[in-house]
Amino acid sequence: MAGPPVTKGHLPFGRYRTWYRCTGELPGERPALVALHGGPGSTHDYLTGLAALASHGHPVIHYDQLGNGGSSHVPGAPPDFWTPRLFLDELDNLLDRLGLRDGYVLFGQSWGGMLAAAHAAARPPGLRGLVIANAPASYPLWLKEMAVLRAQLPPGVDDVLRAHEAADTTDSREYFEAMMVFYNRHVCRLDPWPGEFQATFMEIYNNPTVYYTMNGPSEFHVVGTLRDWGVEDVAADIAVPTLLISGRHDEATPETVRPYFELIPDVRWEIFEDSSHTPHLEEPERFMQVLLDYLKECS
Template sequence: MVHTLAMSKVTEHLVPFEGGETWVRVTHPADSAPGALPLVVLHGGPGMAHDYVQNLAALADETGRTVVHYDQFGCGRSTHRPEAPPDYWTPELFVREYETVLEFFGLADHHVLGQSWGGMLGAEIAVRRPASLRSLAICNSPASMQLWVEGAAELRAALSPETQDALDRHEADGTTSDPEYLAATAVFYERHVCRVVPMPQDFVDSEAQMEAEPTIYHTMNGPNEFHIIGTMRDWTIVDRLDAVEAPTLVVAGEFDEATPATWQPFVDRIPDVSSHVFPGASHCTHLEQPETFRSVVSRFLAAHDDV
């Protein structure tokens, strides 16, 4: 299947994986830049599908490189496995999927950009030191879920007493689908997840598909961005970060739910690292300040392309 996106050509593919299929979207630039390596984009959630990061496809024509998006297994347009046991959904599963996608397309040297959970997955990939990984961009991501929970608690403490009460009460009662709880959650999201109101359609689309079949998100994460009760609640990569060999860019927003303490270990422990904070932005910096975000990323990628 072939579509058009500005001057680019977009192709869609189904890659065999785990007895099912991973859906992949490849944006081919109209004019390839010499030495510009492909970029593989890893979406967040886990389980939010690629829609909310698909605007990064603009990097194809802006930088003359191929941009690869895919819906991670279990969500979006890829095969779903709602019957799978909780221990099926592991970072290792998604590392294998990334490796399968690379092999299917014969991708050699390339860059990886991961947003939120995608940045965590990118770090899991990088500590394995794949020879073809030329650079890693970790965007709005924590280095451990404990740090994430602590950061969320600080941000919640700054909400109004009424909002905090609604969150605490419904979490204690297990009524996190109650409209009052959802309304309180929206207050947090509008401050720290995406400050564009109303939410951009790409974000709405990703959230809608996740809510329609929330297996991965609810299993690995929990009911929302700050009530972390899933299988990833004890995840950390802090003690493994010195194994990362790829040059790494760490970015976040000023009001990000990924607070500075959550991503500081990346800066402290990865040997070749730089960081950038976007003033006025939050967790979905790429949707709030798309041109500025892509400009920062483009400069980083160009510095690590083939020359």
């Protein structure tokens, strides 16, 4: 039996182009799910499993945010080019050009969850639901919790990390190896990492412009333009049913996620006990069932 149809292409976005892929037909039986990947400066690859939702009547839209993957790369752009507003405008452009404004659900993972929350807080009339997965409510909160997690690393690991951060030698092999101790605990605990996750990881380091500018050299050393940004001040304005997802071992610790739970009026929170930052890969069966149960409310 043939699966849902897949279409791919590029959408004009000002002087640039946004790569997208749609699994399923538009319009579908149920609202389309639009997937916002993490980073910033990541790609859609590690979220490809969400395409399975198309078999349940939800068309699934993946796209690569500007600067990475199949979308336009802008290597010479100044740091102030890369802003949350830019990516919110890109999302609006995608929704308009694909004709999704009459009904859609956002799934935002990590940085994509913060972006999705900011979009939802503006109360767009076609938004039916919001999934915020493994996302902090602010980077100041994130940095505070990174200090806690770093202190729990095996003896000597954080000393190596901090020595390289102070010397601005975060591109060294020693820094990378120490960084991976953290990543294997709090980003993806599977061994080996799934191919789709490795693909995304390598995309960041093959083209680090956006990630290094907005975030920094690693998940836990945020020294980029986002270091003071957050969505706590607008979370209470979110007016659609919201599903929070996080992992028990997640770098997005409960303290970073809790403001969503406390501020969004209609919200529930699912914690995946055997996962870190990627429950959709680490506990895929439970993840899919939780997501399908939630999506029934949005149809």
